[in-house]
Amino acid sequence: MFERRHRGFLIAVSVLVLAPLGLAHASADRVVSINLCADQFLALLIHPGQLVSVTHLAGVPEQSFVHDRIDGLYINKGRAEEILALDPDLVVAGLHAARPAVSMLQKLGVEVMDLPIPNSFADIRAQTMLLAQRLGVEGKGRALLNEMDARLAAVRHRPPSRRRALVLGANGFTNGTGTLIDEVLKGAGLRNVAVEDLKIRGFGQVGLEDILSADPDLIVVNQSTNEAPSLAGAFLQHPALARFADRTVTVDPSLWTCGGPFTARMVEYLNGAAQ
């Protein structure tokens, strides 16, 4: 069942999708994605053939969960003219990205479906089913969600011993209330230090002194190990954080970038790491 706040989300998505169409769905034999998160949903839901093109980021292992499933697809850079040349039935975009290209495509009569950023597992369920319905693959969508829910349920019976976790990214950015990562931590049986001790809403920044005085049991690093050098990235190398070295875990970065049915794997991983 969807809770109330998610029903609003569902309606918003429905309106975005259905408004230009009336109620009847056009066919979706040629689907193009111009957003990394849409790439991942589509690669999981439909097969090459129906999926014509994905973004250049979809093939980057550090960013994309589906990097090994996109062989033979046309790689686009999200520009309106190259998308148009692909003659798509449906273009799936991110709600907050590539807006000029989206409005151009819409003006030219192409159906564009916008994916908002999911902030909870309920959002992921809603998004998966909406896409699956539009693409005519409800069964596949349901199967993906069943697998996700099974993974989440299995973890629920294994409470971890290390309870207080803090997510840390470049420049000390962390995830507070209302974010998918907060739900991931809860799902893994962890308590989010950013919420409980540091009172962070949404995305926020924490300083070194705050981290030391909050003294989390587990630090979850949101940064890939082979990232290009920057001062922001060097934040996590500060010697004051050395004491956390034996309780720091790094999550596969391809799971961070977008929320999707695969986010359940992050919950599994964190639950395992905190045992």
Place this chain on the structure above:
Amino acid sequence: MTSVSPVPRRTGAKPWAAWLSAGLAVLLLVLLVVSVAVGTVPLVLIDAVREALRGDATTAALILGEIRLPRAVLAALVGATLGLAGASMQGLLRNPLAEPGILGVSATAALGAVLVLYFGLSQMFAMALPLGGMLGALVAVMVTYGLAGRDSSVLTLILAGVAINAFAGALTSLALNLAPSPYAALEIVFWLLGSVADRSYDHVALALPFMVVGWLMMAGTGRALNALSLGEDVAKSLGINLPMARFRIIVGTALAVGAAVSVTGTIGFVGLVVPHLLRPLVGYEPGRLMIPSAFGGAALVVAADIVTRLVPASSELKLGVVTAIVGAPFFLYLIIHTRRLMR
């Protein structure tokens, strides 16, 4: 010095000039204590010091020892470098407006450091960072003195500084835009305005050896600068080895300022303001001005770093913001006062 010292002492020299350094050192110490007492987490300083000295890895001891102390120490070291470099450059160029920031030395040092850091060289070997900064600094110092050799007009130097600053700033921005890291472009603020926030002993260790060598090279030129203040011919007739003094200040400035900027970004106006405020107190002797300027520069940057943490803003102020708010009006005031020289 024995009585045969060839360099004349000016009669206006204050006998208590040495006390000035001592007084500034005490001020610096007080500011360092204040600096480690200020931060986001409230600490009982005495307890934290006791725990840190005992070697306990308590949270308070770590915050004091690993976060606040290296930051304060680095601020002091960089401030001393900028103060000393300002005093040396003003003495050598006999120009009250000379300073690493205004002449573009800091800006080219930042460019050198940026090129080394963001394109992976400093990941391969850490020393590349200060080396990049020093190489960058050397370019600007050479250009400056090259110009000063032929035409020592104040205006020429300042305008050359404007050009070097603009060029180095643009190239720094370009390098950051081309850098592979998605964060690089946002970090232009650090390189243009400077900060010691979240710096560690690693940064102190990288920069300190070069800063010390630079200080020693500059500090030994006091007598030459005193003689030079009477004119180049007089200095030569007094047996001063001017090319040697010039070399020591050029290389010393490049080493110290280059290393400092490579770990803190550019912090402007320190080398301008401090020697100026102290000059009357040392009887206008460039040689005597150097050590007090080092202590004064250190005190100014530590104080500015305290201010960056006291202003309630969503993110900390940058150091260069504070020093420019103090320094830029001062610079204007100096320009008005030295207008006669500029013609």
